Amino acid sequence: MLKRSLAIITLLIIGYWLAQGLAGVPFGQDKMLVGQYYLNHVEAQTGAINVVTAIVVNYRGFDTLGEVTVLFIASTGVAALLWGRKKKRTAKTEGSVVLTTGISLLFPFVLMFGGYIFIHGHLTPGGGFPGGATIATGFLLMYMAFISYEIPHGKFEVTEGLVGMGYVIVGLIGLAISGYFLFDWIWQTWHWGAGNIGRLFSGGFIPVIYTLIALKVGTELSGIIDNMLKEEVKE
Amino acid sequence: MEEAGKLSRYLYTVIVLFLVWIPLTASLDTQELEFGFILALTVGALTYPVFTTRGLANLHPKRVAYAIAYIPYFLWAMIVANLDVAYRVLHPARPIRPGIVHCKTILKTNPGKLGLANSITLTPGTITLDVDGDDYFIHWIWVPDEVLQAKSEDEHAEHASEAITRPFEKFLKVIFG
Numbered sequence: 001m002l003k004r005s006l007a008i009i010t011l012l013i014i015g016y017w018l019a020q021g022l023a024g025v026p027f028g029q030d031k032m033l034v035g036q037y038y039l040n041h042v043e044a045q046t047g048a049i050n051v052v053t054a055i056v057v058n059y060r061g062f063d064t065l066g067e068v069t070v071l072f073i074a075s076t077g078v079a080a081l082l083w084g085r086k087k088k089r090t091a092k093t094e095g096s097v098v099l100t101t102g103i104s105l106l107f108p109f110v111l112m113f114g115g116y117i118f119i120h121g122h123l124t125p126g127g128g129f130p131g132g133a134t135i136a137t138g139f140l141l142m143y144m145a146f147i148s149y150e151i152p153h154g155k156f157e158v159t160e161g162l163v164g165m166g167y168v169i170v171g172l173i174g175l176a177i178s179g180y181f182l183f184d185w186i187w188q189t190w191h192w193g194a195g196n197i198g199r200l201f202s203g204g205f206i207p208v209i210y211t212l213i214a215l216k217v218g219t220e221l222s223g224i225i226d227n228m229l230k231e232e233v234k235e
Numbered sequence: 236m237e238e239a240g241k242l243s244r245y246l247y248t249v250i251v252l253f254l255v256w257i258p259l260t261a262s263l264d265t266q267e268l269e270f271g272f273i274l275a276l277t278v279g280a281l282t283y284p285v286f287t288t289r290g291l292a293n294l295h296p297k298r299v300a301y302a303i304a305y306i307p308y309f310l311w312a313m314i315v316a317n318l319d320v321a322y323r324v325l326h327p328a329r330p331i332r333p334g335i336v337h338c339k340t341i342l343k344t345n346p347g348k349l350g351l352a353n354s355i356t357l358t359p360g361t362i363t364l365d366v367d368g369d370d371y372f373i374h375w376i377w378v379p380d381e382v383l384q385a386k387s388e389d390e391h392a393e394h395a396s397e398a399i400t401r402p403f404e405k406f407l408k409v410i411f412g
Contacts, residue, residue, distance in 0.1 A: 097366050098352045101345040108282040112252050115274040116259055142285070200266040 047187045047194065048122035048203040056127070057206045061182035065167065067129075068213060072164065075220040078227050087230040091147040103145040110138035118214035122203030128210035132217025139222040143229055151222050160219040163212040170205055170212070241283075243290030249279040250294070251286075288344075289412075301409040308406065309354060316358040323376065334378040335364065336395040337388070338371040341404055347411030354403045361399055373399055 025031075032039075038051055038059065048054040056064050094100065117124075118131025142149045174183030186192050187204025196202050239247075256271035257263070279286075287293065323330055342348050352363040352371070360376040379398065385391035 097345055097348050098363070101349040102353075104285040105346065105349070108248060108252055108278055108286050109255060111278045111282060112255060112274065113259070115278065116256070119270060119274070196266075199264060200270055 043197055045187075046122075046184060046204050046206070047197055048206050049198055050122050050124065050127075052125075053121045053127045053206055053210070054203075057121075057209050058184055058204065061171070061209075064209075064213070065171070065182070068164065068167065068216060071217060071220055072160075075224050078224050082227045082230070084230075084232045088233045089147060089150070089229065090231045090233065094147050095145045100145045103141045107138050107142060110141065111135055114138065114214065114218065118210045119200070119207055121210040122206040123198065123200070128213030129217055131210065131214035133221060135214065135218030136221030136225065139218075140225050143225055151226055153223075153226070156219045156223060160216055160223070163215040163219075166212045167209060167216070170209060239288065239290030239292055243292070244287050245279055245283045245290075247290045247293055248283040248286045249275045252278055298410050301406055305406040305410065309357075309403075312354075312358050312402065316360050320359040320376065330377070332377050333374065334383075335372055335374050336378060336382055336399075337392050338373055338396040338400045339369050339392045340371060340396070340400055341369075342407055342411065344411045347407050350407050350411060351400060351403055354407070355399060371400065375399070 038055055042048060042051045042054045046054040046058045048058070095103075114131045114134035114137075116131075117126040117134055118128050121127035121131070139151055171182040174185050175181045177183060177185045177189055184204040186208065187194075193199075193202030193204065200207075252275040253271060256275060257268075260267045260271065340348065340351060342351055348366055352366055355361050355363045355371070355373060362374045364372045364374055366372075373395070375395075379394075382391055382394045382398070385394055
């Protein structure tokens with residue numbers, strides 16, 4: 001009881017302190033310093049309509065590379081933690097015919113929608129991370145419906161490595177062309193897609209990078225799901 | 236039901252995915268169509284083994300026509316059933332007599348069984364609890380007298396199927412076989 005009351009009082013004090021700090025920030029007023037620059041220049045400098053993805057991939061691409069690395073470490077970490085000699089799916093009961101058939105019919109559409117999200121990263125909300133998570137959701141559905149389903153491990157791991165390298169290579173080509181890493185050579189040097197901003201094949205290297213990121217995120221999260229769902233089998 | 240050839244199943248998956256892509260992007264821009272086609276080819280190659288067993292035979296004109304005709308038929312059944320439930324909710328005496336009944340279906344394919352189960356569930360008053368082979372176990376909001384007074388299991392299933400599954404089956408039988 002004492003412990004709980006102390007915890008509640010501490011939380012209230014922290015909450016009041018945060019509220020006091022935020023009270024000084026005006027709400028709903030124009031406080032954009034860098035933001036205005038992004039809004040004014042995003043089309044001319046990156047060819048993208050979606051300012052958020054342009055910032056995430058183009059202006060601040062290093063952060064995204066870092067996030068991809070974090071995710072890679074997370075999936076490797078899970079694999080390392082759950083490392084076992086013999087690991088198998090041990091679920092006993094198959095889902096009912098309604099569940100299995102429903103998911104068989106849904107699965108291609110989930111993957112298709114994941115593709116839609118990542119390729120339209122420079123035009124609509126979304127991008128590589130939501131697209132990849134959607135793709136992984138498709139595989140999660142398959143895992144939940146079928147007791148013996150397994151992702152093709154070899155292909156997934158190879159894809160994961162290749163697309164991760166692909167991201168770095170796109171960055172390195174930028175380094176070779178202009179002198180700094182993750183330089184958007186497709187837009188700045190080739191002016192590819194300059195005639196049709198707002199249509200699909202535009203936006204510099206954002207769609208290219210988001211395709212790579214989505215494949216990487218999708219395969220990685222599917223791998224995590226696979227690792228977590230398997231249990232050790234005793235001989 | 237025998238399985239169709241790989242190519243037929245692959246083509247069917249690609250066609251369906253591409254047809255879904257067009258309303259998804261809501262655009263006939265050639266760039267969208269080109270990418271959608273490539274994506275449909277890729278996703279189709281990955282998923283056609285789970286997606287379909289019958290392949291292009293699904294696109295038989297008779298099946299497509301029945302599938303299109305089924306939409307307004309089903310929507311009407313849904314509206315009527317919703318009004319019926321609204322009546323039961325609003326009625327002061329609350330006329331419900333719930334129970335679990337057993338139906339038998341004539342449908343053979345899994346997609347057909349899925350379609351029937353979902354049709355039953357989406358028309359309020361009936362909910363599919365479980366599907367096991369040909370047997371459907373359905374929770375009914377108002378179990379009628381002839382089902383309650385049935386002498387045998389078969390008679391019970393016959394009456395219940397007559398009321399619940401038959402109206403949908405005449406369409407689903409043609410669409411899914």
